[in-house]
Amino acid sequence: MTTCVKCGKKETVMKAGFVRGKQRFLCKNCDYYFTLPKPPEKNIRRKRHQTTIIDIANELGVSNSTVSRALHNHPDINPDTKKAILDKAQELDYQPNQLAHSLVKSRTNTVGIIVPEFLTQFFPNVIVGAQKVLRLAGYNLVIMQSGESYDIEVANTKALLANRVDGLLVSMSHETNNYDHFRNFEKREVPVVYFNRVVEELGTHKVVANDYQGAFAAVEHLIQNGYRRIAHLGGPPNLLISQERLRGYRDALQKYGLLVLPELVIHGDFTAQKAAIYAQYLLDLAESPDAIFAVNDPTAIEILTLAKARELRVPQDLGVVGFSDDPIALYIGSGLTTVKQPTARMGEAAAAMVLGMMRGEEEWLLPKTEVLQAELIIRGSSVRK
Amino acid sequence: MTTCVKCGKKETVMKAGFVRGKQRFLCKNCDYYFTLPKPPEKNIRRKRHQTTIIDIANELGVSNSTVSRALHNHPDINPDTKKAILDKAQELDYQPNQLAHSLVKSRTNTVGIIVPEFLTQFFPNVIVGAQKVLRLAGYNLVIMQSGESYDIEVANTKALLANRVDGLLVSMSHETNNYDHFRNFEKREVPVVYFNRVVEELGTHKVVANDYQGAFAAVEHLIQNGYRRIAHLGGPPNLLISQERLRGYRDALQKYGLLVLPELVIHGDFTAQKAAIYAQYLLDLAESPDAIFAVNDPTAIEILTLAKARELRVPQDLGVVGFSDDPIALYIGSGLTTVKQPTARMGEAAAAMVLGMMRGEEEWLLPKTEVLQAELIIRGSSVRK
DNA sequence: AACGTGTTCGCAAACGTTGCCGATACATAA
DNA sequence: TTATGTATCGGCAACGTTTGCGAACACGTT
Numbered sequence: 001m002t003t004c005v006k007c008g009k010k011e012t013v014m015k016a017g018f019v020r021g022k023q024r025f026l027c028k029n030c031d032y033y034f035t036l037p038k039p040p041e042k043n044i045r046r047k048r049h050q051t052t053i054i055d056i057a058n059e060l061g062v063s064n065s066t067v068s069r070a071l072h073n074h075p076d077i078n079p080d081t082k083k084a085i086l087d088k089a090q091e092l093d094y095q096p097n098q099l100a101h102s103l104v105k106s107r108t109n110t111v112g113i114i115v116p117e118f119l120t121q122f123f124p125n126v127i128v129g130a131q132k133v134l135r136l137a138g139y140n141l142v143i144m145q146s147g148e149s150y151d152i153e154v155a156n157t158k159a160l161l162a163n164r165v166d167g168l169l170v171s172m173s174h175e176t177n178n179y180d181h182f183r184n185f186e187k188r189e190v191p192v193v194y195f196n197r198v199v200e201e202l203g204t205h206k207v208v209a210n211d212y213q214g215a216f217a218a219v220e221h222l223i224q225n226g227y228r229r230i231a232h233l234g235g236p237p238n239l240l241i242s243q244e245r246l247r248g249y250r251d252a253l254q255k256y257g258l259l260v261l262p263e264l265v266i267h268g269d270f271t272a273q274k275a276a277i278y279a280q281y282l283l284d285l286a287e288s289p290d291a292i293f294a295v296n297d298p299t300a301i302e303i304l305t306l307a308k309a310r311e312l313r314v315p316q317d318l319g320v321v322g323f324s325d326d327p328i329a330l331y332i333g334s335g336l337t338t339v340k341q342p343t344a345r346m347g348e349a350a351a352a353m354v355l356g357m358m359r360g361e362e363e364w365l366l367p368k369t370e371v372l373q374a375e376l377i378i379r380g381s382s383v384r385k
Numbered sequence: 386m387t388t389c390v391k392c393g394k395k396e397t398v399m400k401a402g403f404v405r406g407k408q409r410f411l412c413k414n415c416d417y418y419f420t421l422p423k424p425p426e427k428n429i430r431r432k433r434h435q436t437t438i439i440d441i442a443n444e445l446g447v448s449n450s451t452v453s454r455a456l457h458n459h460p461d462i463n464p465d466t467k468k469a470i471l472d473k474a475q476e477l478d479y480q481p482n483q484l485a486h487s488l489v490k491s492r493t494n495t496v497g498i499i500v501p502e503f504l505t506q507f508f509p510n511v512i513v514g515a516q517k518v519l520r521l522a523g524y525n526l527v528i529m530q531s532g533e534s535y536d537i538e539v540a541n542t543k544a545l546l547a548n549r550v551d552g553l554l555v556s557m558s559h560e561t562n563n564y565d566h567f568r569n570f571e572k573r574e575v576p577v578v579y580f581n582r583v584v585e586e587l588g589t590h591k592v593v594a595n596d597y598q599g600a601f602a603a604v605e606h607l608i609q610n611g612y613r614r615i616a617h618l619g620g621p622p623n624l625l626i627s628q629e630r631l632r633g634y635r636d637a638l639q640k641y642g643l644l645v646l647p648e649l650v651i652h653g654d655f656t657a658q659k660a661a662i663y664a665q666y667l668l669d670l671a672e673s674p675d676a677i678f679a680v681n682d683p684t685a686i687e688i689l690t691l692a693k694a695r696e697l698r699v700p701q702d703l704g705v706v707g708f709s710d711d712p713i714a715l716y717i718g719s720g721l722t723t724v725k726q727p728t729a730r731m732g733e734a735a736a737a738m739v740l741g742m743m744r745g746e747e748e749w750l751l752p753k754t755e756v757l758q759a760e761l762i763i764r765g766s767s768v769r770k
Numbered sequence: 771a772a773c774g775t776g777t778t779c780g781c782a783a784a785c786g787t788t789g790c791c792g793a794t795a796c797a798t799a800a
Numbered sequence: 801t802t803a804t805g806t807a808t809c810g811g812c813a814a815c816g817t818t819t820g821c822g823a824a825c826a827c828g829t830t
Contacts, residue, residue: 017775020461020821024775035821050491050573052786063810068788078808093572098547099493100786103484104815106435118509128503131530135537140544143528145516152520159525162483187478188435301716331686331717402804405791409804420791437816448780453818463778485816488785 006030051092059088071096102164110140111167111354112160116148116174116197120298121326122343123171126195129347130169137355139166148271150175157181165190167354169347171197174236174269191357191364195350198240205357206369207350211241214339214374215248218321219293221337221376223256225384227291227319231264231282233275233303235295242267242295245323249293264289268299275299279306283318291319291382297326300336304381308333320381334380342372391415436477444473456481487549495525496552496739497545501533501559501582501655505683506711507728508556511580514732515554522740524551533656535560542566550575552739554732556582559621559654576742576749580735583625590742591754592735596626599724599759600633603706604678606722606761608641610769612676612704616649616667618660618688620680627652627680630708634678649674653684660684664691668703676704676767682711685721689766693718705766719765727757 003010004027016026022035053071057064062081069077070085102108111134115123123145131141142165146153153173160168161184168185170192179202185192186204195207222230232249235242250260263285268274275294279302282289294300300322304314312318314333322329325340349370356364388395389412401411407420438456442449447466454462455470487493496519500508508530516526527550531538538558545553546569553570555577564587570577571589580592607615617634620627635645648670653659660679664687667674679685685707689699697703699718707714710725734755741749 019776026774033822037821050786054786064787065789065811066809069809072788074789076808081808093569095543095546095569095573097488097549097786098544099484099488099549100815101788102815103482103488103786103817104788106815108484118513119506121504124503124509128530128532135540140548141529144526145513147513155520158480159483161480163525164482164484184478184480188480328713328716331713333716400804402806404805411803418793435816439816449817450781450819451779454779457818459819461778466778482816485785486818488787488816489818491785 002036004030004032005034006032050097051094052097053094055092056085056088056094059092060084106164108164108166109138110142110163110165111169111351111358112142112144112156112163112165113169114144114146114153114156114160115171116146116153118145120296120324122196122324122341125343126171126347126350129344130351131347132344133348133351133355137351139355146173148173148175148269150178154181157184161185161188161190167191167193167358169193169195169350169354171195172199172239173197174239174271177238191354193350193354193357195346196241199238200240200243204367205353205364206367207346207353207372208241208244208369209341209346209372209374211244211374212248212251214323214341214376215245215293216252217248217374217376218323218337218339219249219252220255221378222291222293222319222321222382223252223258225315225319225382227382228258229261229264229287229289230258230291230293230319231289232266233278233282233292233294233299234265234267236269237267245295268295270296270299272298272302275302276306279303283307283310283312290317291321294320294322297322297324297329297336297338300338300381301328301332304332304336315380315382315384319384325377329377329379337379337382338377340375340377342374345372387421389415389417390419391417435482436479437482438479440477441470441473441479444477445469491549493549493551494523495527495548495550496554496736496743497527497529497541497548497550498554499529499531499538499541499545500556501531501538503530505681505709507581507709507726510728511556511732511735514729515736516732517729518733518736518740524740531558533558533560533654535563539566542569546570546573546575552576552578552743554578554580554735554739556580557584557624558582559624559656562623576739578735578739578742580731581626584623585625585628589752590738590749591752592731592738592757593626593629593754594726594731594757594759596629596759597633597636599708599726599761600630600678601637602633602759602761603708603722603724604634604637605640606763607676607678607704607706607767608637608643610700610704610767612767613643614646614649614672614674615643615676615678615704616674617651618663618667618677618679618684619650619652621654622652630680653680655681655684657683657687660687661691664688668692668695668697675702676706679705679707682707682709682714682721682723685723685766686713686717689717689721699766700769704769710762714762714764722764722767723762725760725762727759731757 002013002025004013007029009029012029013025013027016024024035026033053064053067057067067085070082127143134141144156146156150173193205198206198208234246253260266278268278292303300320303320307314307318322336322338325338329336329338387398387410389398392415394414397414398410398412401409409418409420411418438449438452442452452470455467512528519526529541531541535558578590583591583593619631638645651663653663677688685705688705692699692703707721707723710723714721714723
């Protein structure tokens, strides 16, 4: 039988039911209930022990605070002790535990970025720009992609919030209509900078390209090349990016006395699939357009592909202009005319903005929108002479 | 004057110099030195307080352990208390602190991925595949890019190590010749899976495409189309990917009794810049090649661009085959023949592998290499009839 | 009322690090 | 000597969470 953990007697011990699946005992002598502590299980492999600051301290017979000071150029330390500690750290292959550090400092030195997709060159380039700036400032960048899904986007924000990022850069999915998951960050005073895909509804810090100017220049260019019946295959109507490009399209038409025909304006969702369908529709119109201004390059490329299949000559029968200057635009056919956005600079600007906000600089206290210049790149798809 | 913190007397207290910039006092009675603790500074804004498990506990008058149990389906809890706690958590907008969680569990539910670049579609696609698998398994994916720089790659591994990722997927930069920063992970028993850019020297878990077969098929295809003087613009010689593609190139030539000419084999570094230089060199040869098998698509595209500038006809005067099936390959000229790799599946396979290793499944105890099939996509750049 | 059994909850020790403050040993100035 | 300043180091309480184990109850049975 079992011996009592108090008096050590065996005779007085009796079984007394179960607790959490384990046998409970009662010692009648001590009137004491107890369960048996689980056996040591020494054959199970000991969990790998990462060397900590305490290991170094014990090895050298100093306190862990001293070790901490040695590792962080704190003035209150003797150069000799410091050297000894650094050597020992090297010897034990010490790697600081960022988790513990972040926990006590309640700062992670990490900013998150959420992008909708990786299918075009646009977002990867933005990321490269942002990462460059943040790296120099000592911040890590955690990249997440929503795959144009609202649900994944929400899950991403949850994960970043749980991991206590110090800031967030975000370009939202085309599905997103509700912005509560972003407001959670503001509620916790975590700086957020929206770029490219922004909404006016959120009066926050933004970085965008000059979509209006770019669109205006693109459509003006089409008009100057003799196109008169110009369609626009746009983006989701809730995004500012779509609204601005549409506005540029409208104003350019109006400047030259052309009518804005509702049947020639369609809202897509940035994807090639939808673009193909809508392009089909446009070209099937009784009075089909002689040019199409597309909201982005994948859309424009779908249009070019479709035109080729229908044996429409580009640019003679159909002029096409895209937006973003994806690398493909340079190589497809005789080149795709497109509006080039400063992608890397957009990442840099957004990163610089979130940095300023995290540092609490006055300049960034109030919401600010930074607009980067866009540039029309003229290629073969729109020039007919 | 000041009262002594020990005896409480005022008379015996006198100023006794400064320590760390603060006034020090000496009580002659107690012979005790002391400084005044700094005032509460209540006018300074309290640091933003994230609601914690303790806040919920206090609000409801229960212990934090009870709250923790309520939030994790622990059996030892009354359904009513559980409901009350969950409601209160909702009300206080509680967000768990993943940092503290990871610290005590010494598990972060995060795996890192390091890729060399974002300029081609390849790595983004791999990431999408990996993220899909990991998401379903409850893991977060932290994406980092080295920009083909060894130094940044090392910094990335340091950051991931400090943040205690549970696993790592990596495709190394072309600069990397030293692998100690990766060995650090093995030393700490953190599973690492190498994909695409792997080296034989590291006898570890790998996921690669069948580079040999792909290269062989590509070169055989060129030969069958009448090309006889076929050059190879390869990758960095230390990477297995380069070695295998070169081996496929050699074996295909030998199968058809063609000589492997050293002057027609050049090692590049995957970048378009270097590719342009080496392509120039190849085409400047006295006996220039009539076809080039490029190690990747950007290289092949540089070759096509150069050929166009020199008014070489493709495929009549020069056959070109690339590797990876980048989207551009479909659109450039009459299409670029290329070897398609299952990018998303590579990400999925690597993720599944690292998952198995993290779970300690027997199947993955020993290093294993998974080889995915590659497929030759024949387009206009190599077919002359 | 005592006993036997199961349920529910609190206590406290981790996890690894930081930083305030006290303590000590000297060094130097009055 | 005495008063003051400097240089180093240790103790300890945080940071927010998980978890093993004991303790307090509640309830039904003798």
